[in-house]
Amino acid sequence: MPLAFLAIDQGTTNTKVLLVAEDLRVLARGSSAVPLDMPAPAWFEQDAEVIWAGVLDAVEQCMNAVPNVVLAGVTISVQRESVVAWRRSDGRALAPVIGWQDGRMAEFCAELAAEGADAMIRARTGLRLDPMFSAPKMRWLVDSLRSAGAASDDLCLGTVDAFLVHRLTGGDTFATEAGCASRTLLLDVDKTAWSPELLDTFGIPAEVLPEVRTSAGGFGRTAGAGSIPADLPVLAVLGDSHAALYAQGCRTEGAAKATYGTGSSVMAPAVRRHGFSGLLSTTLAWQIDDPAFALEGNILATGAALASTARLLGVADGPALAALAATVSDAGGLIMVPAFAGLAAPHWDRDAQGLLVGLAGDTEPAQVARAAIDAVAHQVCDVVDVIDDENAPLVELRADGGGSRSDVLMQAQADLLGRPVAVSAAAELSALGVVELALNVERGERGAGPGGAVARVYEPQIDVDRRAVARARWRDAIRRSRGLDTGR
Known part of the structure; x- marks a missing residue:
């Protein structure tokens, strides 16, 4: 049996998993729908625990289709600007995922633009100041969780890739991929590092954010969950x-x-x-x-x-x-x-x-x-x-x-x-x-x-x-x- 890769593709409406051979042939497919909620006009939310359960379900479909496959590792592709808040201690989500198309922070972005922040943000990140990107959503979650009394020393905040890496590795790896990080409005893309000036602009504490790694820089090893075996390397991540x-x-x-x-x-x-x-x-x-x-x-x-x-x-x-x-x-x-x-x-x-x-x-x-x-x-x-x-x-x-x-x-x-x-x-x-x-x-x-x-x-x-x-x-x-x- 040839080696295969477990390729997780977590999208806006579906989570798909493929078993992919070294010659890029698809050996098996699994999928699980991800519901999208609109609790208010221009608000788009999802349930992070449903996303995680969907990953496990789609993996199980693949493993059942090819039960004797030998796995070489895991790869991840994800929807990008959507934001997750979860507990560092057990990986459980603390709030709904705020989707990339969400517009609830449009007024906040307009206020920052009126203060002249847009030019600095564009120079550091290459992106416009817009609620589609992650930082405004992160600010909303930080404010909401503080109001609810959540413990900041147990808070993880990141895009979907960081959440999945954390769950796959049983909490051992808290890291995000550079390309996904570049979609947050918080990354200085010339330095490939979180920008203190941008963190201050959006009011995001540096300690709640993941480490930034290169796209194939290694994202730890699986802890074993559902049909996902333990000790598989998480090899690469991309948006x-x-x-x-x-x-x-x-x-x-x-x-x-x-x-x-x-x-x-x-x-x-x-x-x-x-x-x-x-x-x-x-x-x-x-x-x-x-x-x-x-x-x-x-x-x-x-x-x-x-x-x-x-x-x-x-x-x-x-x-x-x-x-x-x-x-x-x-x-x-x-x-x-x-x-x-x-x-x-x-x-x-x-x-x-x-x-x-x-x-x-x-x-x-x-x-x-x-x-x-x-x-x-x-x-x-x-x-x-x-x-x-x-x-x-x-x-x-x-x-x-x-x-x-x-x-x-x-x-x-x-x-x-x-x-x-x-x-x-x-x-x-x-x-x-x-x-x-x-x-x-x-x-x-x-x-x-x-x-x-x-x-x-x-x-x-x-x-x-x-x-x-x-x-x-x-x-x-x-x-x-x-x-x-x-x-x-």
């Missing part, structure tokens, strides 16, 4: 979008990837560390020796836009919505802006409102469905426009994630982008990317690989004039969503 970029092999100018999940990450290798406008994030993608940087635009609602529209129209889910959208050639003049919790990159407007422009008496459900599909593609185009202007013109977009399985969405993306879209053949790119990184480091290979197999390439099928009209109408709808003067 899910970073792992997808690594697996796609995007490391040269003109390359970029888009991951279509609940939200979307559009990411390209950065041609430099400094000097960007700030419309996109300069993020630490991974660190083996020196940090590798990427330019990234995060979109709050892509898969979420499809799911919400499906619910509105009374169809089963996103794939059913895409099938409905495929029955019409266009949206009949409709433009949807899915600003359910405002807009992130490149607009950065948490006050933006969701809207549907062009509704008529004869509008059909299929046209509404098509408008939702087009909205996903337009949002990706908005990010690519900035990558073209500030980084390097995009030659081809590589696509992965659940939404990349939709023919109608991928064709819309190619049409509106005006460039080919190459869809990955692998469905679990994030999990495979971090395994590939662990293997490459073990073999002494420092760079990302050539990229995985491509299932299909979608070529643009509309002309330049039609594309320009569609993009102009989208930009007009964005101005309306943001409450800006449209000039009419």
Whole structure:
């Protein structure tokens, strides 16, 4: 029996676990749904104990499928900016997980910006001051737990990777991966260390935060839980979008990837560390020796836009919505802006409102469905426009994630982008990317690989004039969503 890796991929709506052979073949799969709660408008919460139980359940599914497998180690890919508070003594969660798309600290961020903190934060972190990132959520949890009388000397605070590492190792390892740490607004990415100035700005005590380690720097050994054997090395950790970029092999100018999940990450290798406008994030993608940087635009609602529209129209889910959208050639003049919790990159407007422009008496459900599909593609185009202007013109977009399985969405993306879209053949790119990184480091290979197999390439099928009209109408709808003067 060949050696295999237990690859944990903890995402926004599902926890997936793969058994992956050394040649990156998937030997078994397990999954467990993660419920998402919205206790107030723009609040997104999850239960950390449900996440942990889901990891154990998905691992058990894999181990039952291949009972005699010999495990070489564990790798982890995770949703990134979501924040967990837990007890150092026993690993138990102290509060709900605050999800990455949560906007409850928008006013707090606005106050910091009014005090002039945004420029300093951007210089240290490469990120904008926005409630999507972790530090504002951490501040909310610190204040909440203090009010509840929680003991600060027993508090751990971190992103989901740190929580899982702590639980997997039975509390022996309290550490986070550099790329995940770079999404908190607390890491000085030039020094790859927590910044005392940023900790002071957000009011986060240094002692509650994990140690920052390189992406394959070793994260302890498993303590044994459920079907997870004891004494397995936790080899490597990456943020899910970073792992997808690594697996796609995007490391040269003109390359970029888009991951279509609940939200979307559009990411390209950065041609430099400094000097960007700030419309996109300069993020630490991974660190083996020196940090590798990427330019990234995060979109709050892509898969979420499809799911919400499906619910509105009374169809089963996103794939059913895409099938409905495929029955019409266009949206009949409709433009949807899915600003359910405002807009992130490149607009950065948490006050933006969701809207549907062009509704008529004869509008059909299929046209509404098509408008939702087009909205996903337009949002990706908005990010690519900035990558073209500030980084390097995009030659081809590589696509992965659940939404990349939709023919109608991928064709819309190619049409509106005006460039080919190459869809990955692998469905679990994030999990495979971090395994590939662990293997490459073990073999002494420092760079990302050539990229995985491509299932299909979608070529643009509309002309330049039609594309320009569609993009102009989208930009007009964005101005309306943001409450800006449209000039009419």
